[in-house]
Amino acid sequence: MKRSSRPRVSRSICMSKRLESLMFVRELGTGAGTKVALMRDARDGMHYCKKYVSATAPNWQSQVRQLKNEFDIGVGNNHPVLRKSYEYGIVKRKLRAIEAYNILQFVDGIPLDRFAEVSELSLVIKVFWHVADGLHDLHRRGFVHADLKPHNILCAKNGRPTIIDFGQACPMFTRKERIQGTKDFIAKEQVERQALDARTDVFGLGATMHKVFLGRSVETELNSTAVGKGGVNLDFWRNPNTGESKQFDPTLLKLIEDCCRNDRSERPENMQIVKDRLEVSFDRVAKTA
Template sequence: MNYSLTQEETSLPPNSNRSTAMELGRLRAERVLGRGGKGVVFLVRDLASGREAALKAVSRSALATRAATGDDEPFRRIWLERDVLLSLRHPLLPRLHAFLSTDKIFGFVIDPCPGGSLSSLPLRHPDLSLSDSVIRFYAAELVIVIHHLHSHGIVYRDLKPDNILIQSNGHIMVVDFDLSAWSTSKSNSFVGTEDYVAPEVVSGAGHDSAVDWWGLGVVLYELLYGRTPFRGRNREETFRFILHRAPALTGELTPLRDLIRRLLCKDPRRRPDVKEIKAHPFFAGVNWSAVAEIARPPYIPLTDDDQTDDASSIDVEAVVEMERVTPRGVR
């Protein structure tokens, strides 16, 4: 097995002085945490330290198949995600512990999030009511994350509940940066996930960091109503609703509904910026400097004590090859 990295793969972004290369044989994959368009995620144990981690593995051959047609964008996104992760240092964002490259996979090793995703929260914790106060906690943490990314020149571009995980301490972690971009200029790329893309992405008018505030509006709407605001019978109808239909904000006009209405403004120039969002009545009384340090978030996952030292190992490469997972979505 060839674990060597090419010069391009081992190049690190500016200000990074730590090596992230690791051999797959050092990890024991204990179970599959999730499957999706961007890869297979495993719970793994570092045999050297005994610590648990999450490994997102992407099929190299699936990417090569697309590259053979002249589309090498998926490979560029692998390097982009790695470089973005290396540049991040924040308690609500993943830390890249290792980057794997074998003949069959690329892999990202980050901290595990036992609480699952925000989209699975109602199933994992059915007694938790998504009241305005609970939504306010997650919304405040998302505002902090988005602002942190923007202040470091990163536009996230794929905000959705599936990409918002819950750490062992109950705080969120925003993951999956393969659709991110450096915010040096407006982009015309058609990227995102169907229900969550901003109107300026659909129209191809060019977009910037304002798309992330639109994404926040969609996520808050989904947390409040249990569905996305512009879902149509098919992709074309969904995009038409995104461009032309106002969100149905049924119920009493509360501060939360008003914030959602403002975030889902079709004109990105009129969407609130981070200063206006933090000053909105929905966040009245929030201590922004202490949000990420709250000791008792609304939901804290139970510790998983079922793992044993003799747990069987899963063949990561075989699982990923069988899945033939190719990053997809709105590209």
């Protein structure tokens, strides 16, 4: 009887042969050719995510690059807000690739915009402070996330956030060959394929705050037809528990406006400045809650 050939795995590892001990639990989602599955380690019961793409996918090469990029940056993520990567590899059968994968930290949470719908304003401001703190750590390491948006920030029930999806992240001052990003959250320098820096993520965070706090997208280089002119649109915050609406604290509105400046020289220079200003807003909002 002929033995069937067992797939071989070529991998970059931060944990020893983790893939072999993982058991499939359920699919978590799909997107751009990749799939994400919840996995359980048979040895200790810990849960992980497996992001993977089949070699038959039409965008195989670009997805492999993004998976490898996410691993290379995520393996160094030691800040509690930044999602950790553990193992990257390509599964081969008879020397032919059949799948590329990345083993990631499992994050049990919901997207930030959904979390904000049922949370007090002061708590959401606190979440953004922690997000800015995580990004500040990423920037100190010399990387830009370059794709911040509500769905890339997951919140646990207690509000603890985790930044995910480092597939488009890159070293500081990188000039990308093509436009990458999400149209409602993309900075001008990304569209113009200029060098990216910490202020690129400041814009992404500001656009995310605009969407979460005000319920609408800020104007960017790619969505101006749909959104219309006018930049930051000021509005009111509706208390999720009482339904009462009240005007935002002016310091928070000014921060959102400054972060969303088209000219990056007019944005806060780094995430430490954003953190400091969020702290001022948090203190003011908490006192009037």
